[in-house]
Amino acid sequence: MFLPVSLRDAPDKSEWSAFDRLPVAVLRLEDDGEIAQSNRLARELLHLETTDGNTLQGVLEGLGRPISDWLADAALGKYLNKSEFLRLKSAEVEVFLQVSLGRISTPGGEHVLVAVLHDATELKSLEAQFVQSQKMQAIGQLAGGVAHDFNNLLTAISGHCDLLLLRHDQEDNDYSDLVQISQNANRAAALVGQLLAFSRKQTLRPEVLDLRDTLADLTHLLNRLVSEKVTLTLSHDPILMPVRADKRQLEQVLMNLVVNARDAMPDGGEIRIETRGQTLEKELRRDRATVPPGDYVSVRVSDQGCGIPKDKLQKVFEPFYTTKRTGEGTGLGLSTAYGIIKQSGGFIFIDSVVGEGAVFTILLPSHRAMQPKTIEPVAETVQKPGIERDEGVVLLVEDEAPVRAFASQALKLRGYTVIEAGTGEEAIELLNDDGLHVDLFVSDVIMPGMDGPTWVRQAREARPDTRVIFVSGYAEDALDDSAEPVKNSVFLPKPFSLNDLLETVQGQMS
Known part of the structure; x- marks a missing residue:
C-alpha cells in the first residue's frame, strides 16, 4: 500500500489534518479497531460527520470473516495490504467498501494501523447481479426438470383416474374416492405450475387485457381472500393502455400479492391496488434490473403491514424463501409472481420500510393491439368425461x-x-x-x-x-x-x- 512519506513517518495527530485534502479515504485505527483519525473522504464514504467514538467494526460489517479477527492479524503484521470487502451498516441502501489495512511504525517504535477505503458498491452490485442470475438460472433449470417429470406422473395419474370415472356412477362407493384423487392431482399440477412459473418454462396463453376489467372480474375473489379487518381499495387510471398477458397467471400474481399483504396485517388495515400508465423516456436501472424506455402499465399493491427489513428485500423473490413462520408459507408465492411477470416481459419491484408496510410495483409493457386474441384456459374442475365415437x-x-x-x-x-x-x-x-x-x-x-x-x-x-x-x-x-x-x-x-x-x-x- 502506497502512503505519503509524512504518513509513513507517522506524524502526530495535529498533522493528520493535511490528509483531508488527499484524493483517497484514510483512517488511522487503534489495535482494537477504534477510529483515531479520519480524513474528509473517509467520513463521506462512511456517511459520518465525525468518527469520534466509532470503531471500524461498529460502522462496517464483514461479509464472511469477522473484522475483529482481521484487525488482530494486522496488528501482528499478518496479511497486511490484503483487501476485504465490507458492508456499511448505517446506510439506507447497500454500500460496500473495499478496505486495505497497513501498519506503519512511529519514531518511538510503536505500530499504527492505517485503513485505505474505496467505494466498491458498483463492483459488488455487478457481482451480486451475476451471482443472482447464475443462482436463479440453476434453480430454474432444476425446477423445470423436476416439473417435467412430475407432469408426466400427473398426466398418468389424472388420466387413468378419468378412465376409472367413466366406469363408475356417482352412486358407486368408489366414485367419491376417485374424485378426491382427481382433485388432488389438480392441486399437485398447480404446485408444479408454480415451479414452472418460477423457472419461466410454463406455457402461457397470452391475450390482450384491460387491467381494469381484469381487476373488476377478480375483485369478488380478492375480497374473499382478505379478512373482515382488511379493506381492499382499487384505484384506476382513467386512460389505461392494454397489456398482453396470460389472464389466469396474472390473476395468480395479484392473488399472491394480496394474500401476502393480508398476512402482513394481522390486526387489519388497507390494501390498495392502483393501476396507471407510465412512460419511460430513458432506461430505468433498479434492483439489478434495467427497464428499457417505452410505454408501460403499472400495478401497485401496497399494504400497511409490518414491512420487510432492507437486508431481506433482495431475497423475497427467491424460491422457498419466506419471512413467515414455519408452516405458514411455502416461499413459492413471490417467486412464482416473479417468474410469471418476467416471462410476460415485465418487471416487479418491492419497496418497504419496517413498520410502515410494503409496496409491490409491477411494470408490464403496453400493447396497442386492436383485436385481442383470447385463448380459453383449460378447465380445472372435475367432471365425468363423456365419450363419443369417432374415426381415424x-x-x-x-x-x-x-x-x-x-x-x-x-x-x-x-x-x-x-x-x-x-x-x-x-x-x-x-x-x-x-x-x-x-x-x-x-x-x-x-x-x-x-x-x-x-x-x-x-x-x-x-x-x-x-x-x-x-x-x-x-x-x-x-x-x-x-x-x-x-x-x-x-x-x-x-x-x-x-x-x-x-x-x-x-x-x-x-
Missing part, C-alpha cells in the same frame, strides 16, 4: 409408458385406431410401410434419441398433409425455435386430462 388413425409416440397407456386407451374408447411407438426412430420405422395410413401424429417433444419435431419433419417429407399434436411437460418454447415451425401442429401441455386430449385430437381431425 392416430400414431401415438410417447416414451413414458404410463402416459402412452392412458392416451392410447382414451383414444381407443373414442373410436380411433391407435398405433403406438416409444421413440421417434420407432415411429419412422413404422411409417416406412407405405400401406400404413395415418391421419394424425400425437408426439411428445422431448424424447431420448430423435425428438418429436425432428421425426415429425422427417415423416412429413412423405406425408406432408398429416396433422400433428405435440405434448410436453415443458413449455411450448421447448420446441426448437431455430428451425422452421411445424405447420398444421398444435401444442398440448402436460398434465392433460382425458377431455383435454380428446378435444384437442377432435379439433385436429376436423
Whole structure:
C-alpha cells in the first residue's frame, strides 16, 4: 500500500489534518479497531460527520470473516495490504467498501494501523447481479426438470383416474374416492405450475387485457381472500393502455400479492391496488434490473403491514424463501409472481420500510393491439368425461409408458385406431410401410434419441398433409425455435386430462 512519506513517518495527530485534502479515504485505527483519525473522504464514504467514538467494526460489517479477527492479524503484521470487502451498516441502501489495512511504525517504535477505503458498491452490485442470475438460472433449470417429470406422473395419474370415472356412477362407493384423487392431482399440477412459473418454462396463453376489467372480474375473489379487518381499495387510471398477458397467471400474481399483504396485517388495515400508465423516456436501472424506455402499465399493491427489513428485500423473490413462520408459507408465492411477470416481459419491484408496510410495483409493457386474441384456459374442475365415437388413425409416440397407456386407451374408447411407438426412430420405422395410413401424429417433444419435431419433419417429407399434436411437460418454447415451425401442429401441455386430449385430437381431425 502506497502512503505519503509524512504518513509513513507517522506524524502526530495535529498533522493528520493535511490528509483531508488527499484524493483517497484514510483512517488511522487503534489495535482494537477504534477510529483515531479520519480524513474528509473517509467520513463521506462512511456517511459520518465525525468518527469520534466509532470503531471500524461498529460502522462496517464483514461479509464472511469477522473484522475483529482481521484487525488482530494486522496488528501482528499478518496479511497486511490484503483487501476485504465490507458492508456499511448505517446506510439506507447497500454500500460496500473495499478496505486495505497497513501498519506503519512511529519514531518511538510503536505500530499504527492505517485503513485505505474505496467505494466498491458498483463492483459488488455487478457481482451480486451475476451471482443472482447464475443462482436463479440453476434453480430454474432444476425446477423445470423436476416439473417435467412430475407432469408426466400427473398426466398418468389424472388420466387413468378419468378412465376409472367413466366406469363408475356417482352412486358407486368408489366414485367419491376417485374424485378426491382427481382433485388432488389438480392441486399437485398447480404446485408444479408454480415451479414452472418460477423457472419461466410454463406455457402461457397470452391475450390482450384491460387491467381494469381484469381487476373488476377478480375483485369478488380478492375480497374473499382478505379478512373482515382488511379493506381492499382499487384505484384506476382513467386512460389505461392494454397489456398482453396470460389472464389466469396474472390473476395468480395479484392473488399472491394480496394474500401476502393480508398476512402482513394481522390486526387489519388497507390494501390498495392502483393501476396507471407510465412512460419511460430513458432506461430505468433498479434492483439489478434495467427497464428499457417505452410505454408501460403499472400495478401497485401496497399494504400497511409490518414491512420487510432492507437486508431481506433482495431475497423475497427467491424460491422457498419466506419471512413467515414455519408452516405458514411455502416461499413459492413471490417467486412464482416473479417468474410469471418476467416471462410476460415485465418487471416487479418491492419497496418497504419496517413498520410502515410494503409496496409491490409491477411494470408490464403496453400493447396497442386492436383485436385481442383470447385463448380459453383449460378447465380445472372435475367432471365425468363423456365419450363419443369417432374415426381415424392416430400414431401415438410417447416414451413414458404410463402416459402412452392412458392416451392410447382414451383414444381407443373414442373410436380411433391407435398405433403406438416409444421413440421417434420407432415411429419412422413404422411409417416406412407405405400401406400404413395415418391421419394424425400425437408426439411428445422431448424424447431420448430423435425428438418429436425432428421425426415429425422427417415423416412429413412423405406425408406432408398429416396433422400433428405435440405434448410436453415443458413449455411450448421447448420446441426448437431455430428451425422452421411445424405447420398444421398444435401444442398440448402436460398434465392433460382425458377431455383435454380428446378435444384437442377432435379439433385436429376436423
